[in-house]
Amino acid sequence: MVTGGGSGIGRAIALELAAAGAAVVIGDIVAAAGEETAREATARGANAIAVTADVAREEDAARLVSTARQVFGRLDFLVNCAGNVSLAPVLELSEADWRALIAVHLTGTFLCCRAAFDAVSEAGGGVVSMSSSYAFKGRPGGAHYSAAKAGIFGFTRVLASELAPRATANVIAPGPIDTPRWRHGLSDAEYAAKRDKRVKDVPMGRLGAPEDIAEATLFLLGPHGRWITGQVLHVNGGEFYA
Ligand code: NAD
Numbered sequence: 483m484v485t486g487g488g489s490g491i492g493r494a495i496a497l498e499l500a501a502a503g504a505a506v507v508i509g510d511i512v513a514a515a516g517e518e519t520a521r522e523a524t525a526r527g528a529n530a531i532a533v534t535a536d537v538a539r540e541e542d543a544a545r546l547v548s549t550a551r552q553v554f555g556r557l558d559f560l561v562n563c564a565g566n567v568s569l570a571p572v573l574e575l576s577e578a579d580w581r582a583l584i585a586v587h588l589t590g591t592f593l594c595c596r597a598a599f600d601a602v603s604e605a606g607g608g609v610v611s612m613s614s615s616y617a618f619k620g621r622p623g624g625a626h627y628s629a630a631k632a633g634i635f636g637f638t639r640v641l642a643s644e645l646a647p648r649a650t651a652n653v654i655a656p657g658p659i660d661t662p663r664w665r666h667g668l669s670d671a672e673y674a675a676k677r678d679k680r681v682k683d684v685p686m687g688r689l690g691a692p693e694d695i696a697e698a699t700l701f702l703l704g705p706h707g708r709w710i711t712g713q714v715l716h717v718n719g720g721e722f723y724a
């Protein structure tokens with residue numbers, strides 16, 4: 483199951499899982515986006531369904547997992563990718579915006595992991611949750627985002643200890659990834675300027691692609707990642723944060 487599978491990183495992960503032979507449940511708050519990913523995964527020969535859900539709602543997280551179990555009989559892997567974004571300096575950040583972002587990224591990750599815990603444990607599977615380079619470095623305007631993304635790592639360390647020895651739980655901290663969200667609202671010229679400025683911090687000299695994160699996710703969930711748990715994997719083109 484991939485939350486936020488209707489776009490960007492989650493979409494790429496859902497499609498790579500499908501290509502690797504997994505049946506995939508795509509959970510997304512935007513019905514049309516989730517359904518499009520499910521259609522694409524099906525076109526690639528996989529069993530795939532879309533479930534419209536808001537990960538910040540307890541009953542939606544539970545329904546995502548119960549649907550996966552009803553339709554496919556089991557749930558091996560959970561990938562938490564659902565995410566929204568807003569920016570405001572601390573002095574202008576409203577409590578409502580703080581709570582809304584924490585609700586989706588951090589509480590949503592908790593709710594989905596709790597709902598999926600027994601199934602993933604029984605299957606001997608794994609969880610991967612998206613943190614961010616911004617859990618480790620500051621940027622003005624992103625206090626709520628950095629707090630949520632750092633919280634995902636703290637949460638995952640404990641989750642890993644509780645899922646062990648049956649299943650794994652890890653975090654990926656992506657650097658800048660070229661997704662619809664990263665481009666949101668920018669003209670071509672603004673996008674190019676943002677990209678060129680951001681890439682100066684990236685030794686590999688380019689933005690990441692959603693597939694870069696998908697490959698790392700499949701590694702952590704697959705047979706070569708079975709003794710890796712409670713870790714954060716920085717997939718960021720070599721960007722260094724002191
Ligand atoms: P995206 O906007 O392209 O995709 C996010 C998806 O999540 C969308 O389909 C959206 O509809 C869905 N979503 C949003 N709120 C939801 C909710 N409450 N319930 C269910 N679905 C919801 O974004 P992306 O760039 O692919 O980011 C995916 C994840 O990776 C996010 O957690 C983001 O914070 C993280 N991340 C992204 C970058 C980047 O540079 N793009 C870097 C670091 C971390």
